[in-house]
Amino acid sequence: MTDDQGGVGAGAQLAGGFGSSGRGPRLLSGGGRRATVISTASTLVVLAALAAIFWFAPGSAAVRHTFFNPQDMWQSFVGNPRKGYYSVGEALWLNIRMFLVAEVLILALALVIALARQSTSPVMFPFRVLAMIYVDFFRGVPLLLVVFVIGLGVPALRLPFVSSQSAAIYGVCALVLSYSAYVSEVYRAGLNSVHQSQVAGARSLGLSHATALRYVILPQAVRNIIPPLLNDFISLQKDTALVGVLGAIEANEAAQIYSSTVFNFSSFTVAAILFLILTIPLARFTDRLVARDRARRLAGGLR
Amino acid sequence: MSGGAAGYAPAAISIEHVDKSFGANQVLSGISLEVAPHEVICLIGASGSGKSTLLRCINLLEPIDAGRISLLGHPVTGGNIDQNLVRRQVGIVFQSFNLFPHMTVLRNVTLAPTKALRMPRADAEQQARELLTRFGLQDKQHEYPDRLSGGQQQRVAIVRALAMQPQIMLLDEVTSALDPELVAEVLDLIRELASGGMTMLIATHEMSFARDIANRVCFLEEGRIIEDAPPARLFSSPQDDRTKRFLRRIVEAGRL
Ligand SMILES: Nc1ncnc2c1ncn2[C@@H]1O[C@H](COP(=O)(O)OP(=O)(O)OP(=O)(O)O)[C@@H](O)[C@H]1O
Ligand SMILES: [Mg+2]
Numbered sequence: 001m002t003d004d005q006g007g008v009g010a011g012a013q014l015a016g017g018f019g020s021s022g023r024g025p026r027l028l029s030g031g032g033r034r035a036t037v038i039s040t041a042s043t044l045v046v047l048a049a050l051a052a053i054f055w056f057a058p059g060s061a062a063v064r065h066t067f068f069n070p071q072d073m074w075q076s077f078v079g080n081p082r083k084g085y086y087s088v089g090e091a092l093w094l095n096i097r098m099f100l101v102a103e104v105l106i107l108a109l110a111l112v113i114a115l116a117r118q119s120t121s122p123v124m125f126p127f128r129v130l131a132m133i134y135v136d137f138f139r140g141v142p143l144l145l146v147v148f149v150i151g152l153g154v155p156a157l158r159l160p161f162v163s164s165q166s167a168a169i170y171g172v173c174a175l176v177l178s179y180s181a182y183v184s185e186v187y188r189a190g191l192n193s194v195h196q197s198q199v200a201g202a203r204s205l206g207l208s209h210a211t212a213l214r215y216v217i218l219p220q221a222v223r224n225i226i227p228p229l230l231n232d233f234i235s236l237q238k239d240t241a242l243v244g245v246l247g248a249i250e251a252n253e254a255a256q257i258y259s260s261t262v263f264n265f266s267s268f269t270v271a272a273i274l275f276l277i278l279t280i281p282l283a284r285f286t287d288r289l290v291a292r293d294r295a296r297r298l299a300g301g302l303r
Numbered sequence: 304m305s306g307g308a309a310g311y312a313p314a315a316i317s318i319e320h321v322d323k324s325f326g327a328n329q330v331l332s333g334i335s336l337e338v339a340p341h342e343v344i345c346l347i348g349a350s351g352s353g354k355s356t357l358l359r360c361i362n363l364l365e366p367i368d369a370g371r372i373s374l375l376g377h378p379v380t381g382g383n384i385d386q387n388l389v390r391r392q393v394g395i396v397f398q399s400f401n402l403f404p405h406m407t408v409l410r411n412v413t414l415a416p417t418k419a420l421r422m423p424r425a426d427a428e429q430q431a432r433e434l435l436t437r438f439g440l441q442d443k444q445h446e447y448p449d450r451l452s453g454g455q456q457q458r459v460a461i462v463r464a465l466a467m468q469p470q471i472m473l474l475d476e477v478t479s480a481l482d483p484e485l486v487a488e489v490l491d492l493i494r495e496l497a498s499g500g501m502t503m504l505i506a507t508h509e510m511s512f513a514r515d516i517a518n519r520v521c522f523l524e525e526g527r528i529i530e531d532a533p534p535a536r537l538f539s540s541p542q543d544d545r546t547k548r549f550l551r552r553i554v555e556a557g558r559l
Contacts, residue, residue, distance in 0.1 A: 201401030204362055205415035205467060206391030215414060219405050 069266045076258040076267030085261045091254035092274045095240040098168055098250070102175040102240070103233060109180040114187035115213075131184070138181035144242055147174040151246035168250075171243025179236055186228050190221035227293070230286040234279050241275070251275065313376030315340045315471055315502040316361060321370030323353075323360055323526075330356045332526040333370070338471075338504055343497045345513035345534070346506040348523035349549060354506035357523075358473045361504070362395045375470060391419055394464030395473040398480050400456045402448040402463070408435070409444040412463045420467070427466070434462045438492050454485030458492055465496075472496065474505045478512075490516075510553055514538050522546045 054060060079087025116124065116131040138146070151170040155163045194217050202212035244253030251271045258267035316338035323331040330353045338344050346354045359365045361372060363379060363386045372380045379389045403411050412431040416422040422430075435441050438458050448456055457477055464472065474493065478486045490512050497503060497516055507513055513520050514534040522530045522537065522545075530537060530546045541547045 197397070197399055197401045198403065200364060200397070201403070204364060204390055204395045204397075204401075205463070206387045206389075206419045207415055208387055208419070211418045215418065216403055220403075223405065 066265050067269050069264055072258075072262065072264040072266035073270050075262070076255060077270050079254070079258075083261065085258040085267075086249050086254040088251050088254045088258065088267055088270045088274065091249050092251040092271075092278075094168060094248065094250045095237070095275075096278070098172050098175070098240045098243060099233075099237050102172045102179065102236060105172070105176045106179045106183050106236070109176060110183035110187055113180060113184035114191060117184070117188060118191055135181045135184055138178050139185075141178075143174070143178045143239060144245070146178050147171060147242050147245060150174040150177070151243075167246035167248035168243060171240070171246055171248055175236065175239060175243070179232065179239075183229065183232055186225050186232065187221065189228075190225035191217065193224045194220045227286055227290045230282060230289070234282050234286070237279050237282070238275055241271075312340055314338060314373070315342065315375060316504060317371075317373040318357075318361070319371045321357075321360060321372060322368045323356055323365065324368055330526050331360070331367075334526065334528055336521065336528060336531070338502060340502055341500045342518045343501075343503045343505065343516055345517040345520045346504065346523055347508070347510065347513060347520060347549075352523040353526040354523055355475050356526075358395060358475050358504065358506055362393050362473055363389055364395075387419065391415075391467050392469055393471045393473060394467060394469035396457070396460050396464050396475065396477050398476040400448070400453075400460045400480075402456055402460055404448050407445050407447055408440065408451070408459050411448070411459060412466045415463070416466050431462070431466055434465055435459075438462055438495075439488075452485060453481045454488045457481060457485075457489050461489075461492060461496075470502065472501055472503045474503060474507075476506050476508060478507070478509060508558070510538070510550075510558060522549060524549070 054063075057063075076085065077087065077089045079085060079090060113131045113134060116127040117135070119128060147170075150173050151167060154170060154173075155165075157163050198216055198220065199212060202216040203209075207216070240250060241252035244250050244256065247253070249257075251274055252268075255267035255271040259265050314337045316336070318334055318336040321331055321334045322329070334353075334357060336344075346357065348354055356365060360367050361374075363384070367380055370380070371378060374389065374393060378384075403414070406414065409428060409431055412434065413424065413427040416427040416430065417424055432441065432444065435444055438461075440455065440458055440462065443451060443455060443459070448459070451459065457480075461472075461474075461477070477493070478489050481489065486509070490509065493503070493505070493512075494516055505513070505517070517534050519531060520534045520537045521528050522541075522543075524545050530541060530543045532542075537546065538550065541550055
């Protein structure tokens with residue numbers, strides 16, 4: 001094999017390899033043993049090339065020491081309060097908790113906003129306008145700014161109770177405010193995706209507006225928007241790291257403290273790996289749902 | 304309703320001088336129509352003549368601009384009407400079925416009785432099974448709508464409306480979306496309803512069916528009832544030129 005052919009072949013295999021990995025391992029085995037061998041080989045070639053570039057780069061040794069030092073990675077993962085730094089692994093637990101709480105609140109608040117925007121009655125007019133302003137505002141303002149304004153501004157008001165909460169709670173509030181705006185638009189798209197004839201069908205049976213919404217419209221809307229919702233939650237998982245700017249010891253902040261104490265960035269690598277461990281399963285789960293949904297649509301389309 | 308000779312029984316449906324426009328498009332112009340209890344009336348007319356709109360107005364799915372509609376002696380237009388209450392007494396079935404795709408057949412049929420009439424679930428299911436059995440759908444109760452044929456879906460849609468125990472049924476071209484071989488099963492179901500004494504107002508393009516089942520046939524054109532007569536007379540000796548023209552076109556199309 002000449003160099004030239006090798007290059008072309010690797011390119012073709014690369015494309016094939018990405019194609020199958022995107023659609024899951026079943027397709028890979030579906031292509032037979034030869035396909036498996038080819039895709040494995042191409043994966044190894046690509047990984048080896050990347051590793052080589054990394055390894056033989058002029059500054060490689062320095063980078064490996066600053067970002068991938070095993071000892072520092074382990075130290076920052078377990079933490080050592082006596083030396084003045086926290087465990088990144090333990091701090092991740094705060095990210096997870098903030099994510100879970102924020103997620104529930106976002107789902108609820110976003111639904112309220114979406115329903116207000118979708119309402120048609122004249123009584124609801126002020127709420128429609130408010131909802132619109134809310135969505136425009138929080139989609140337009142950077143999340144980091146919202147985090148700062150809530151996390152520094154609310155305590156500065158020195159109100160009883162409201163001003164004496166933890167940084168994590170202000171962080172969750174900021175996340176909820178910002179993400180609700182996005183997610184309400186996702187809900188709205190979902191509500192619009194349910195055909196008007198379904199409304200007519202429900203109303204003609206004498207179901208009240210609320211009952212029709214609850215049992216007929218919403219279930220269909222939610223089913224249609226699960227993939228984009230999960231997508232938003234993947235980015236919510238990482239955006240919990242922004243709360244660190246308020247001093248909450250979440251994974252990213254713990255890594256930051258480690259690096260400024262020990263002068264080594266390997267702690268950030270640990271944080272990155274931990275975030276990947278959180279987000280990748282959700283991403284794969286989303287892919288699977290999308291694939292299942294597509295299969296269902298195809299089957300349904302045949303009638 | 305056994306008024307008969309004993310005296311006055313209110314009309315099941317009474318429509319007086321109803322106007323309806325969509326923007327500048329006047330769709331119903333001074334329509335008046337009385338439907339007696341247990342009567343079956345077919346609405347025929349070209350596409351766009353206003354048949355569907357009339358049915359939707361009776362079921363209050365569309366507000367009317369002028370005129371009055373009464374059901375079973377009670378006015379349902381004008382202020383202070385509980386629309387949901389009216390709709391529970393008037394079943395309507397559409398050309399496009401509008402079954403709920405995320406629910407089984409049984410749940411489609413029991414949803415409205417349990418939620419709108421607050422019927423206990425067991426009773427609603429019992430009633431649903433009886434209706435489904437009566438119309439040959441008992442083995443489909445756990446299927447989802449997209450697993451059924453068009454004819455079966457439309458029969459489920461009719462059963463779903465019947466589960467509300469309506470006094471009146473409005474059927475809007477319920478066979479138009481069906482393959483020809485599936486039309487018969489739905490028409491048979493409607494015949495059975497008619498023989499059971501159900502008051503029905505049926506918009507249809509099936510002329511032979513209309514001739515067969517209707518007590519009266521109304522020909523609509525441009526939002527007006529041009530002719531209103533028993534089917535034998537309307538189909539064999541139509542009086543109005545417009546009716547004659549319409550029927551001639553139907554015959555030429557081989558549909559009568
Ligand atoms: N929601 C609506 N908005 C605006 N125009 C409408 C609406 N519904 C019906 N129309 C118009 O009203 C007119 C009558 O429509 P309708 O559906 O009542 O006719 P139809 O007799 O049922 O016709 P078909 O036999 O095709 O079903 C048409 O010109 C139609 O474009
Ligand atoms: Mg119509």
